[in-house]
Amino acid sequence: MIVVKVGGSAGIDYDAVCADLAALWQGGQRFVLVHGGSGETNRVAEALGHPPRFVTSPSGYTSRFTDRETLEIFEMVYCGKMNKGIVERLQRLSVNAVGLSGLDGRIFEGRHKDSVRAVENGKVKVLRGDHTGTVERVNADLVNLLLNAGYLPVLTPPAASYEGVAINVDGDRAAAALAVALGADALLLLSNVPGLLRAYPDEGSLIPAIPANDVESYLEFAQDRMKKKVLGAAEAVQGGVRRVIFGDARAGEPISAALAGAGTVVS
Numbered sequence: 218m219i220v221v222k223v224g225g226s227a228g229i230d231y232d233a234v235c236a237d238l239a240a241l242w243q244g245g246q247r248f249v250l251v252h253g254g255s256g257e258t259n260r261v262a263e264a265l266g267h268p269p270r271f272v273t274s275p276s277g278y279t280s281r282f283t284d285r286e287t288l289e290i291f292e293m294v295y296c297g298k299m300n301k302g303i304v305e306r307l308q309r310l311s312v313n314a315v316g317l318s319g320l321d322g323r324i325f326e327g328r329h330k331d332s333v334r335a336v337e338n339g340k341v342k343v344l345r346g347d348h349t350g351t352v353e354r355v356n357a358d359l360v361n362l363l364l365n366a367g368y369l370p371v372l373t374p375p376a377a378s379y380e381g382v383a384i385n386v387d388g389d390r391a392a393a394a395l396a397v398a399l400g401a402d403a404l405l406l407l408s409n410v411p412g413l414l415r416a417y418p419d420e421g422s423l424i425p426a427i428p429a430n431d432v433e434s435y436l437e438f439a440q441d442r443m444k445k446k447v448l449g450a451a452e453a454v455q456g457g458v459r460r461v462i463f464g465d466a467r468a469g470e471p472i473s474a475a476l477a478g479a480g481t482v483v484s
């Protein structure tokens with residue numbers, strides 16, 4: 218069983234991802250797909266007059282500040298347009314996909330973090346009213362129920378807090394937690410870059426391989442949101458996933474290519 222996470226940044230070719238996924242699924246390989254939607258959420262949020270606000274923590278991680286209105290826009294895009302768009306593509310390819318968010322059946326569960334420390338104009342501020350968190354538990358039973366009945370689960374943030382409140386969680390780290398909980402053979406983190414680049418944005422500086430016992434030392438090459446992917450990869454391999462691959466989802470057969478070793482392979 219393989220967990221594929223496809224991002225939500227500009228340039229990702231969802232038709233290519235779904236066509237490749239359908240062909241491999243029909244060949245008998247089992248998958249769970251996790252997806253993002255950040256690019257489209259930014260566009261819709263602007264259009265609705267509630268533009269996105271990104272904050273950077275003192276340790277350098279960037280995240281979306283998710284007030285209640287942002288959370289609702291986030292759900293419209295991730296659980297609505299993105300999730301149903303992917304499920305529809307797969308259904309057209311005769312794959313019986315079921316799209317669920319982490320709230321449904323508490324597939325992704327974690328602690329609600331109401332405040333975030335953010336660096337603004339060189340000062341550290343505490344911002345309250347955030348609906349974010351980190352996935353700490355996965356309802357693997359529900360995902361296995363779907364897989365064993367022949368459905369392809371298509372999963373997306375938000376997660377459920379322990380109190381049942383929707384929380385925005387990082388999709389890469391959610392996919393890593395899922396891969397660990399399911400005992401997946403591999404985790405593919407597909408985005409709009411060839412893999413982890415030593416000198417971003419120079420695509421010629423691709424790092425082809427990272428040893429599983431040394432993932433964290435590669436954090437220094439990752440800027441902003443790429444850091445979460447490297448962190449997710451570290452969590453997955455530490456949790457027993459044998460292979461994590463950062464792959465390119467912009468064209469071609471992105472899943473087959475990543476499984477064949479294109480991109481950055483953590484093992």
Ligand code: ADP
Binds near residue numbers: 224225414
């Ligand atoms: P997605 O939404 O597809 O999951 P993100 O936008 O969260 O992807 O993260 C991927 C982005 O990280 C790339 O588009 C790139 O702009 C950025 N990035 C930062 N540092 C690096 C790096 N060292 N190698 C590759 N990409 C990087």
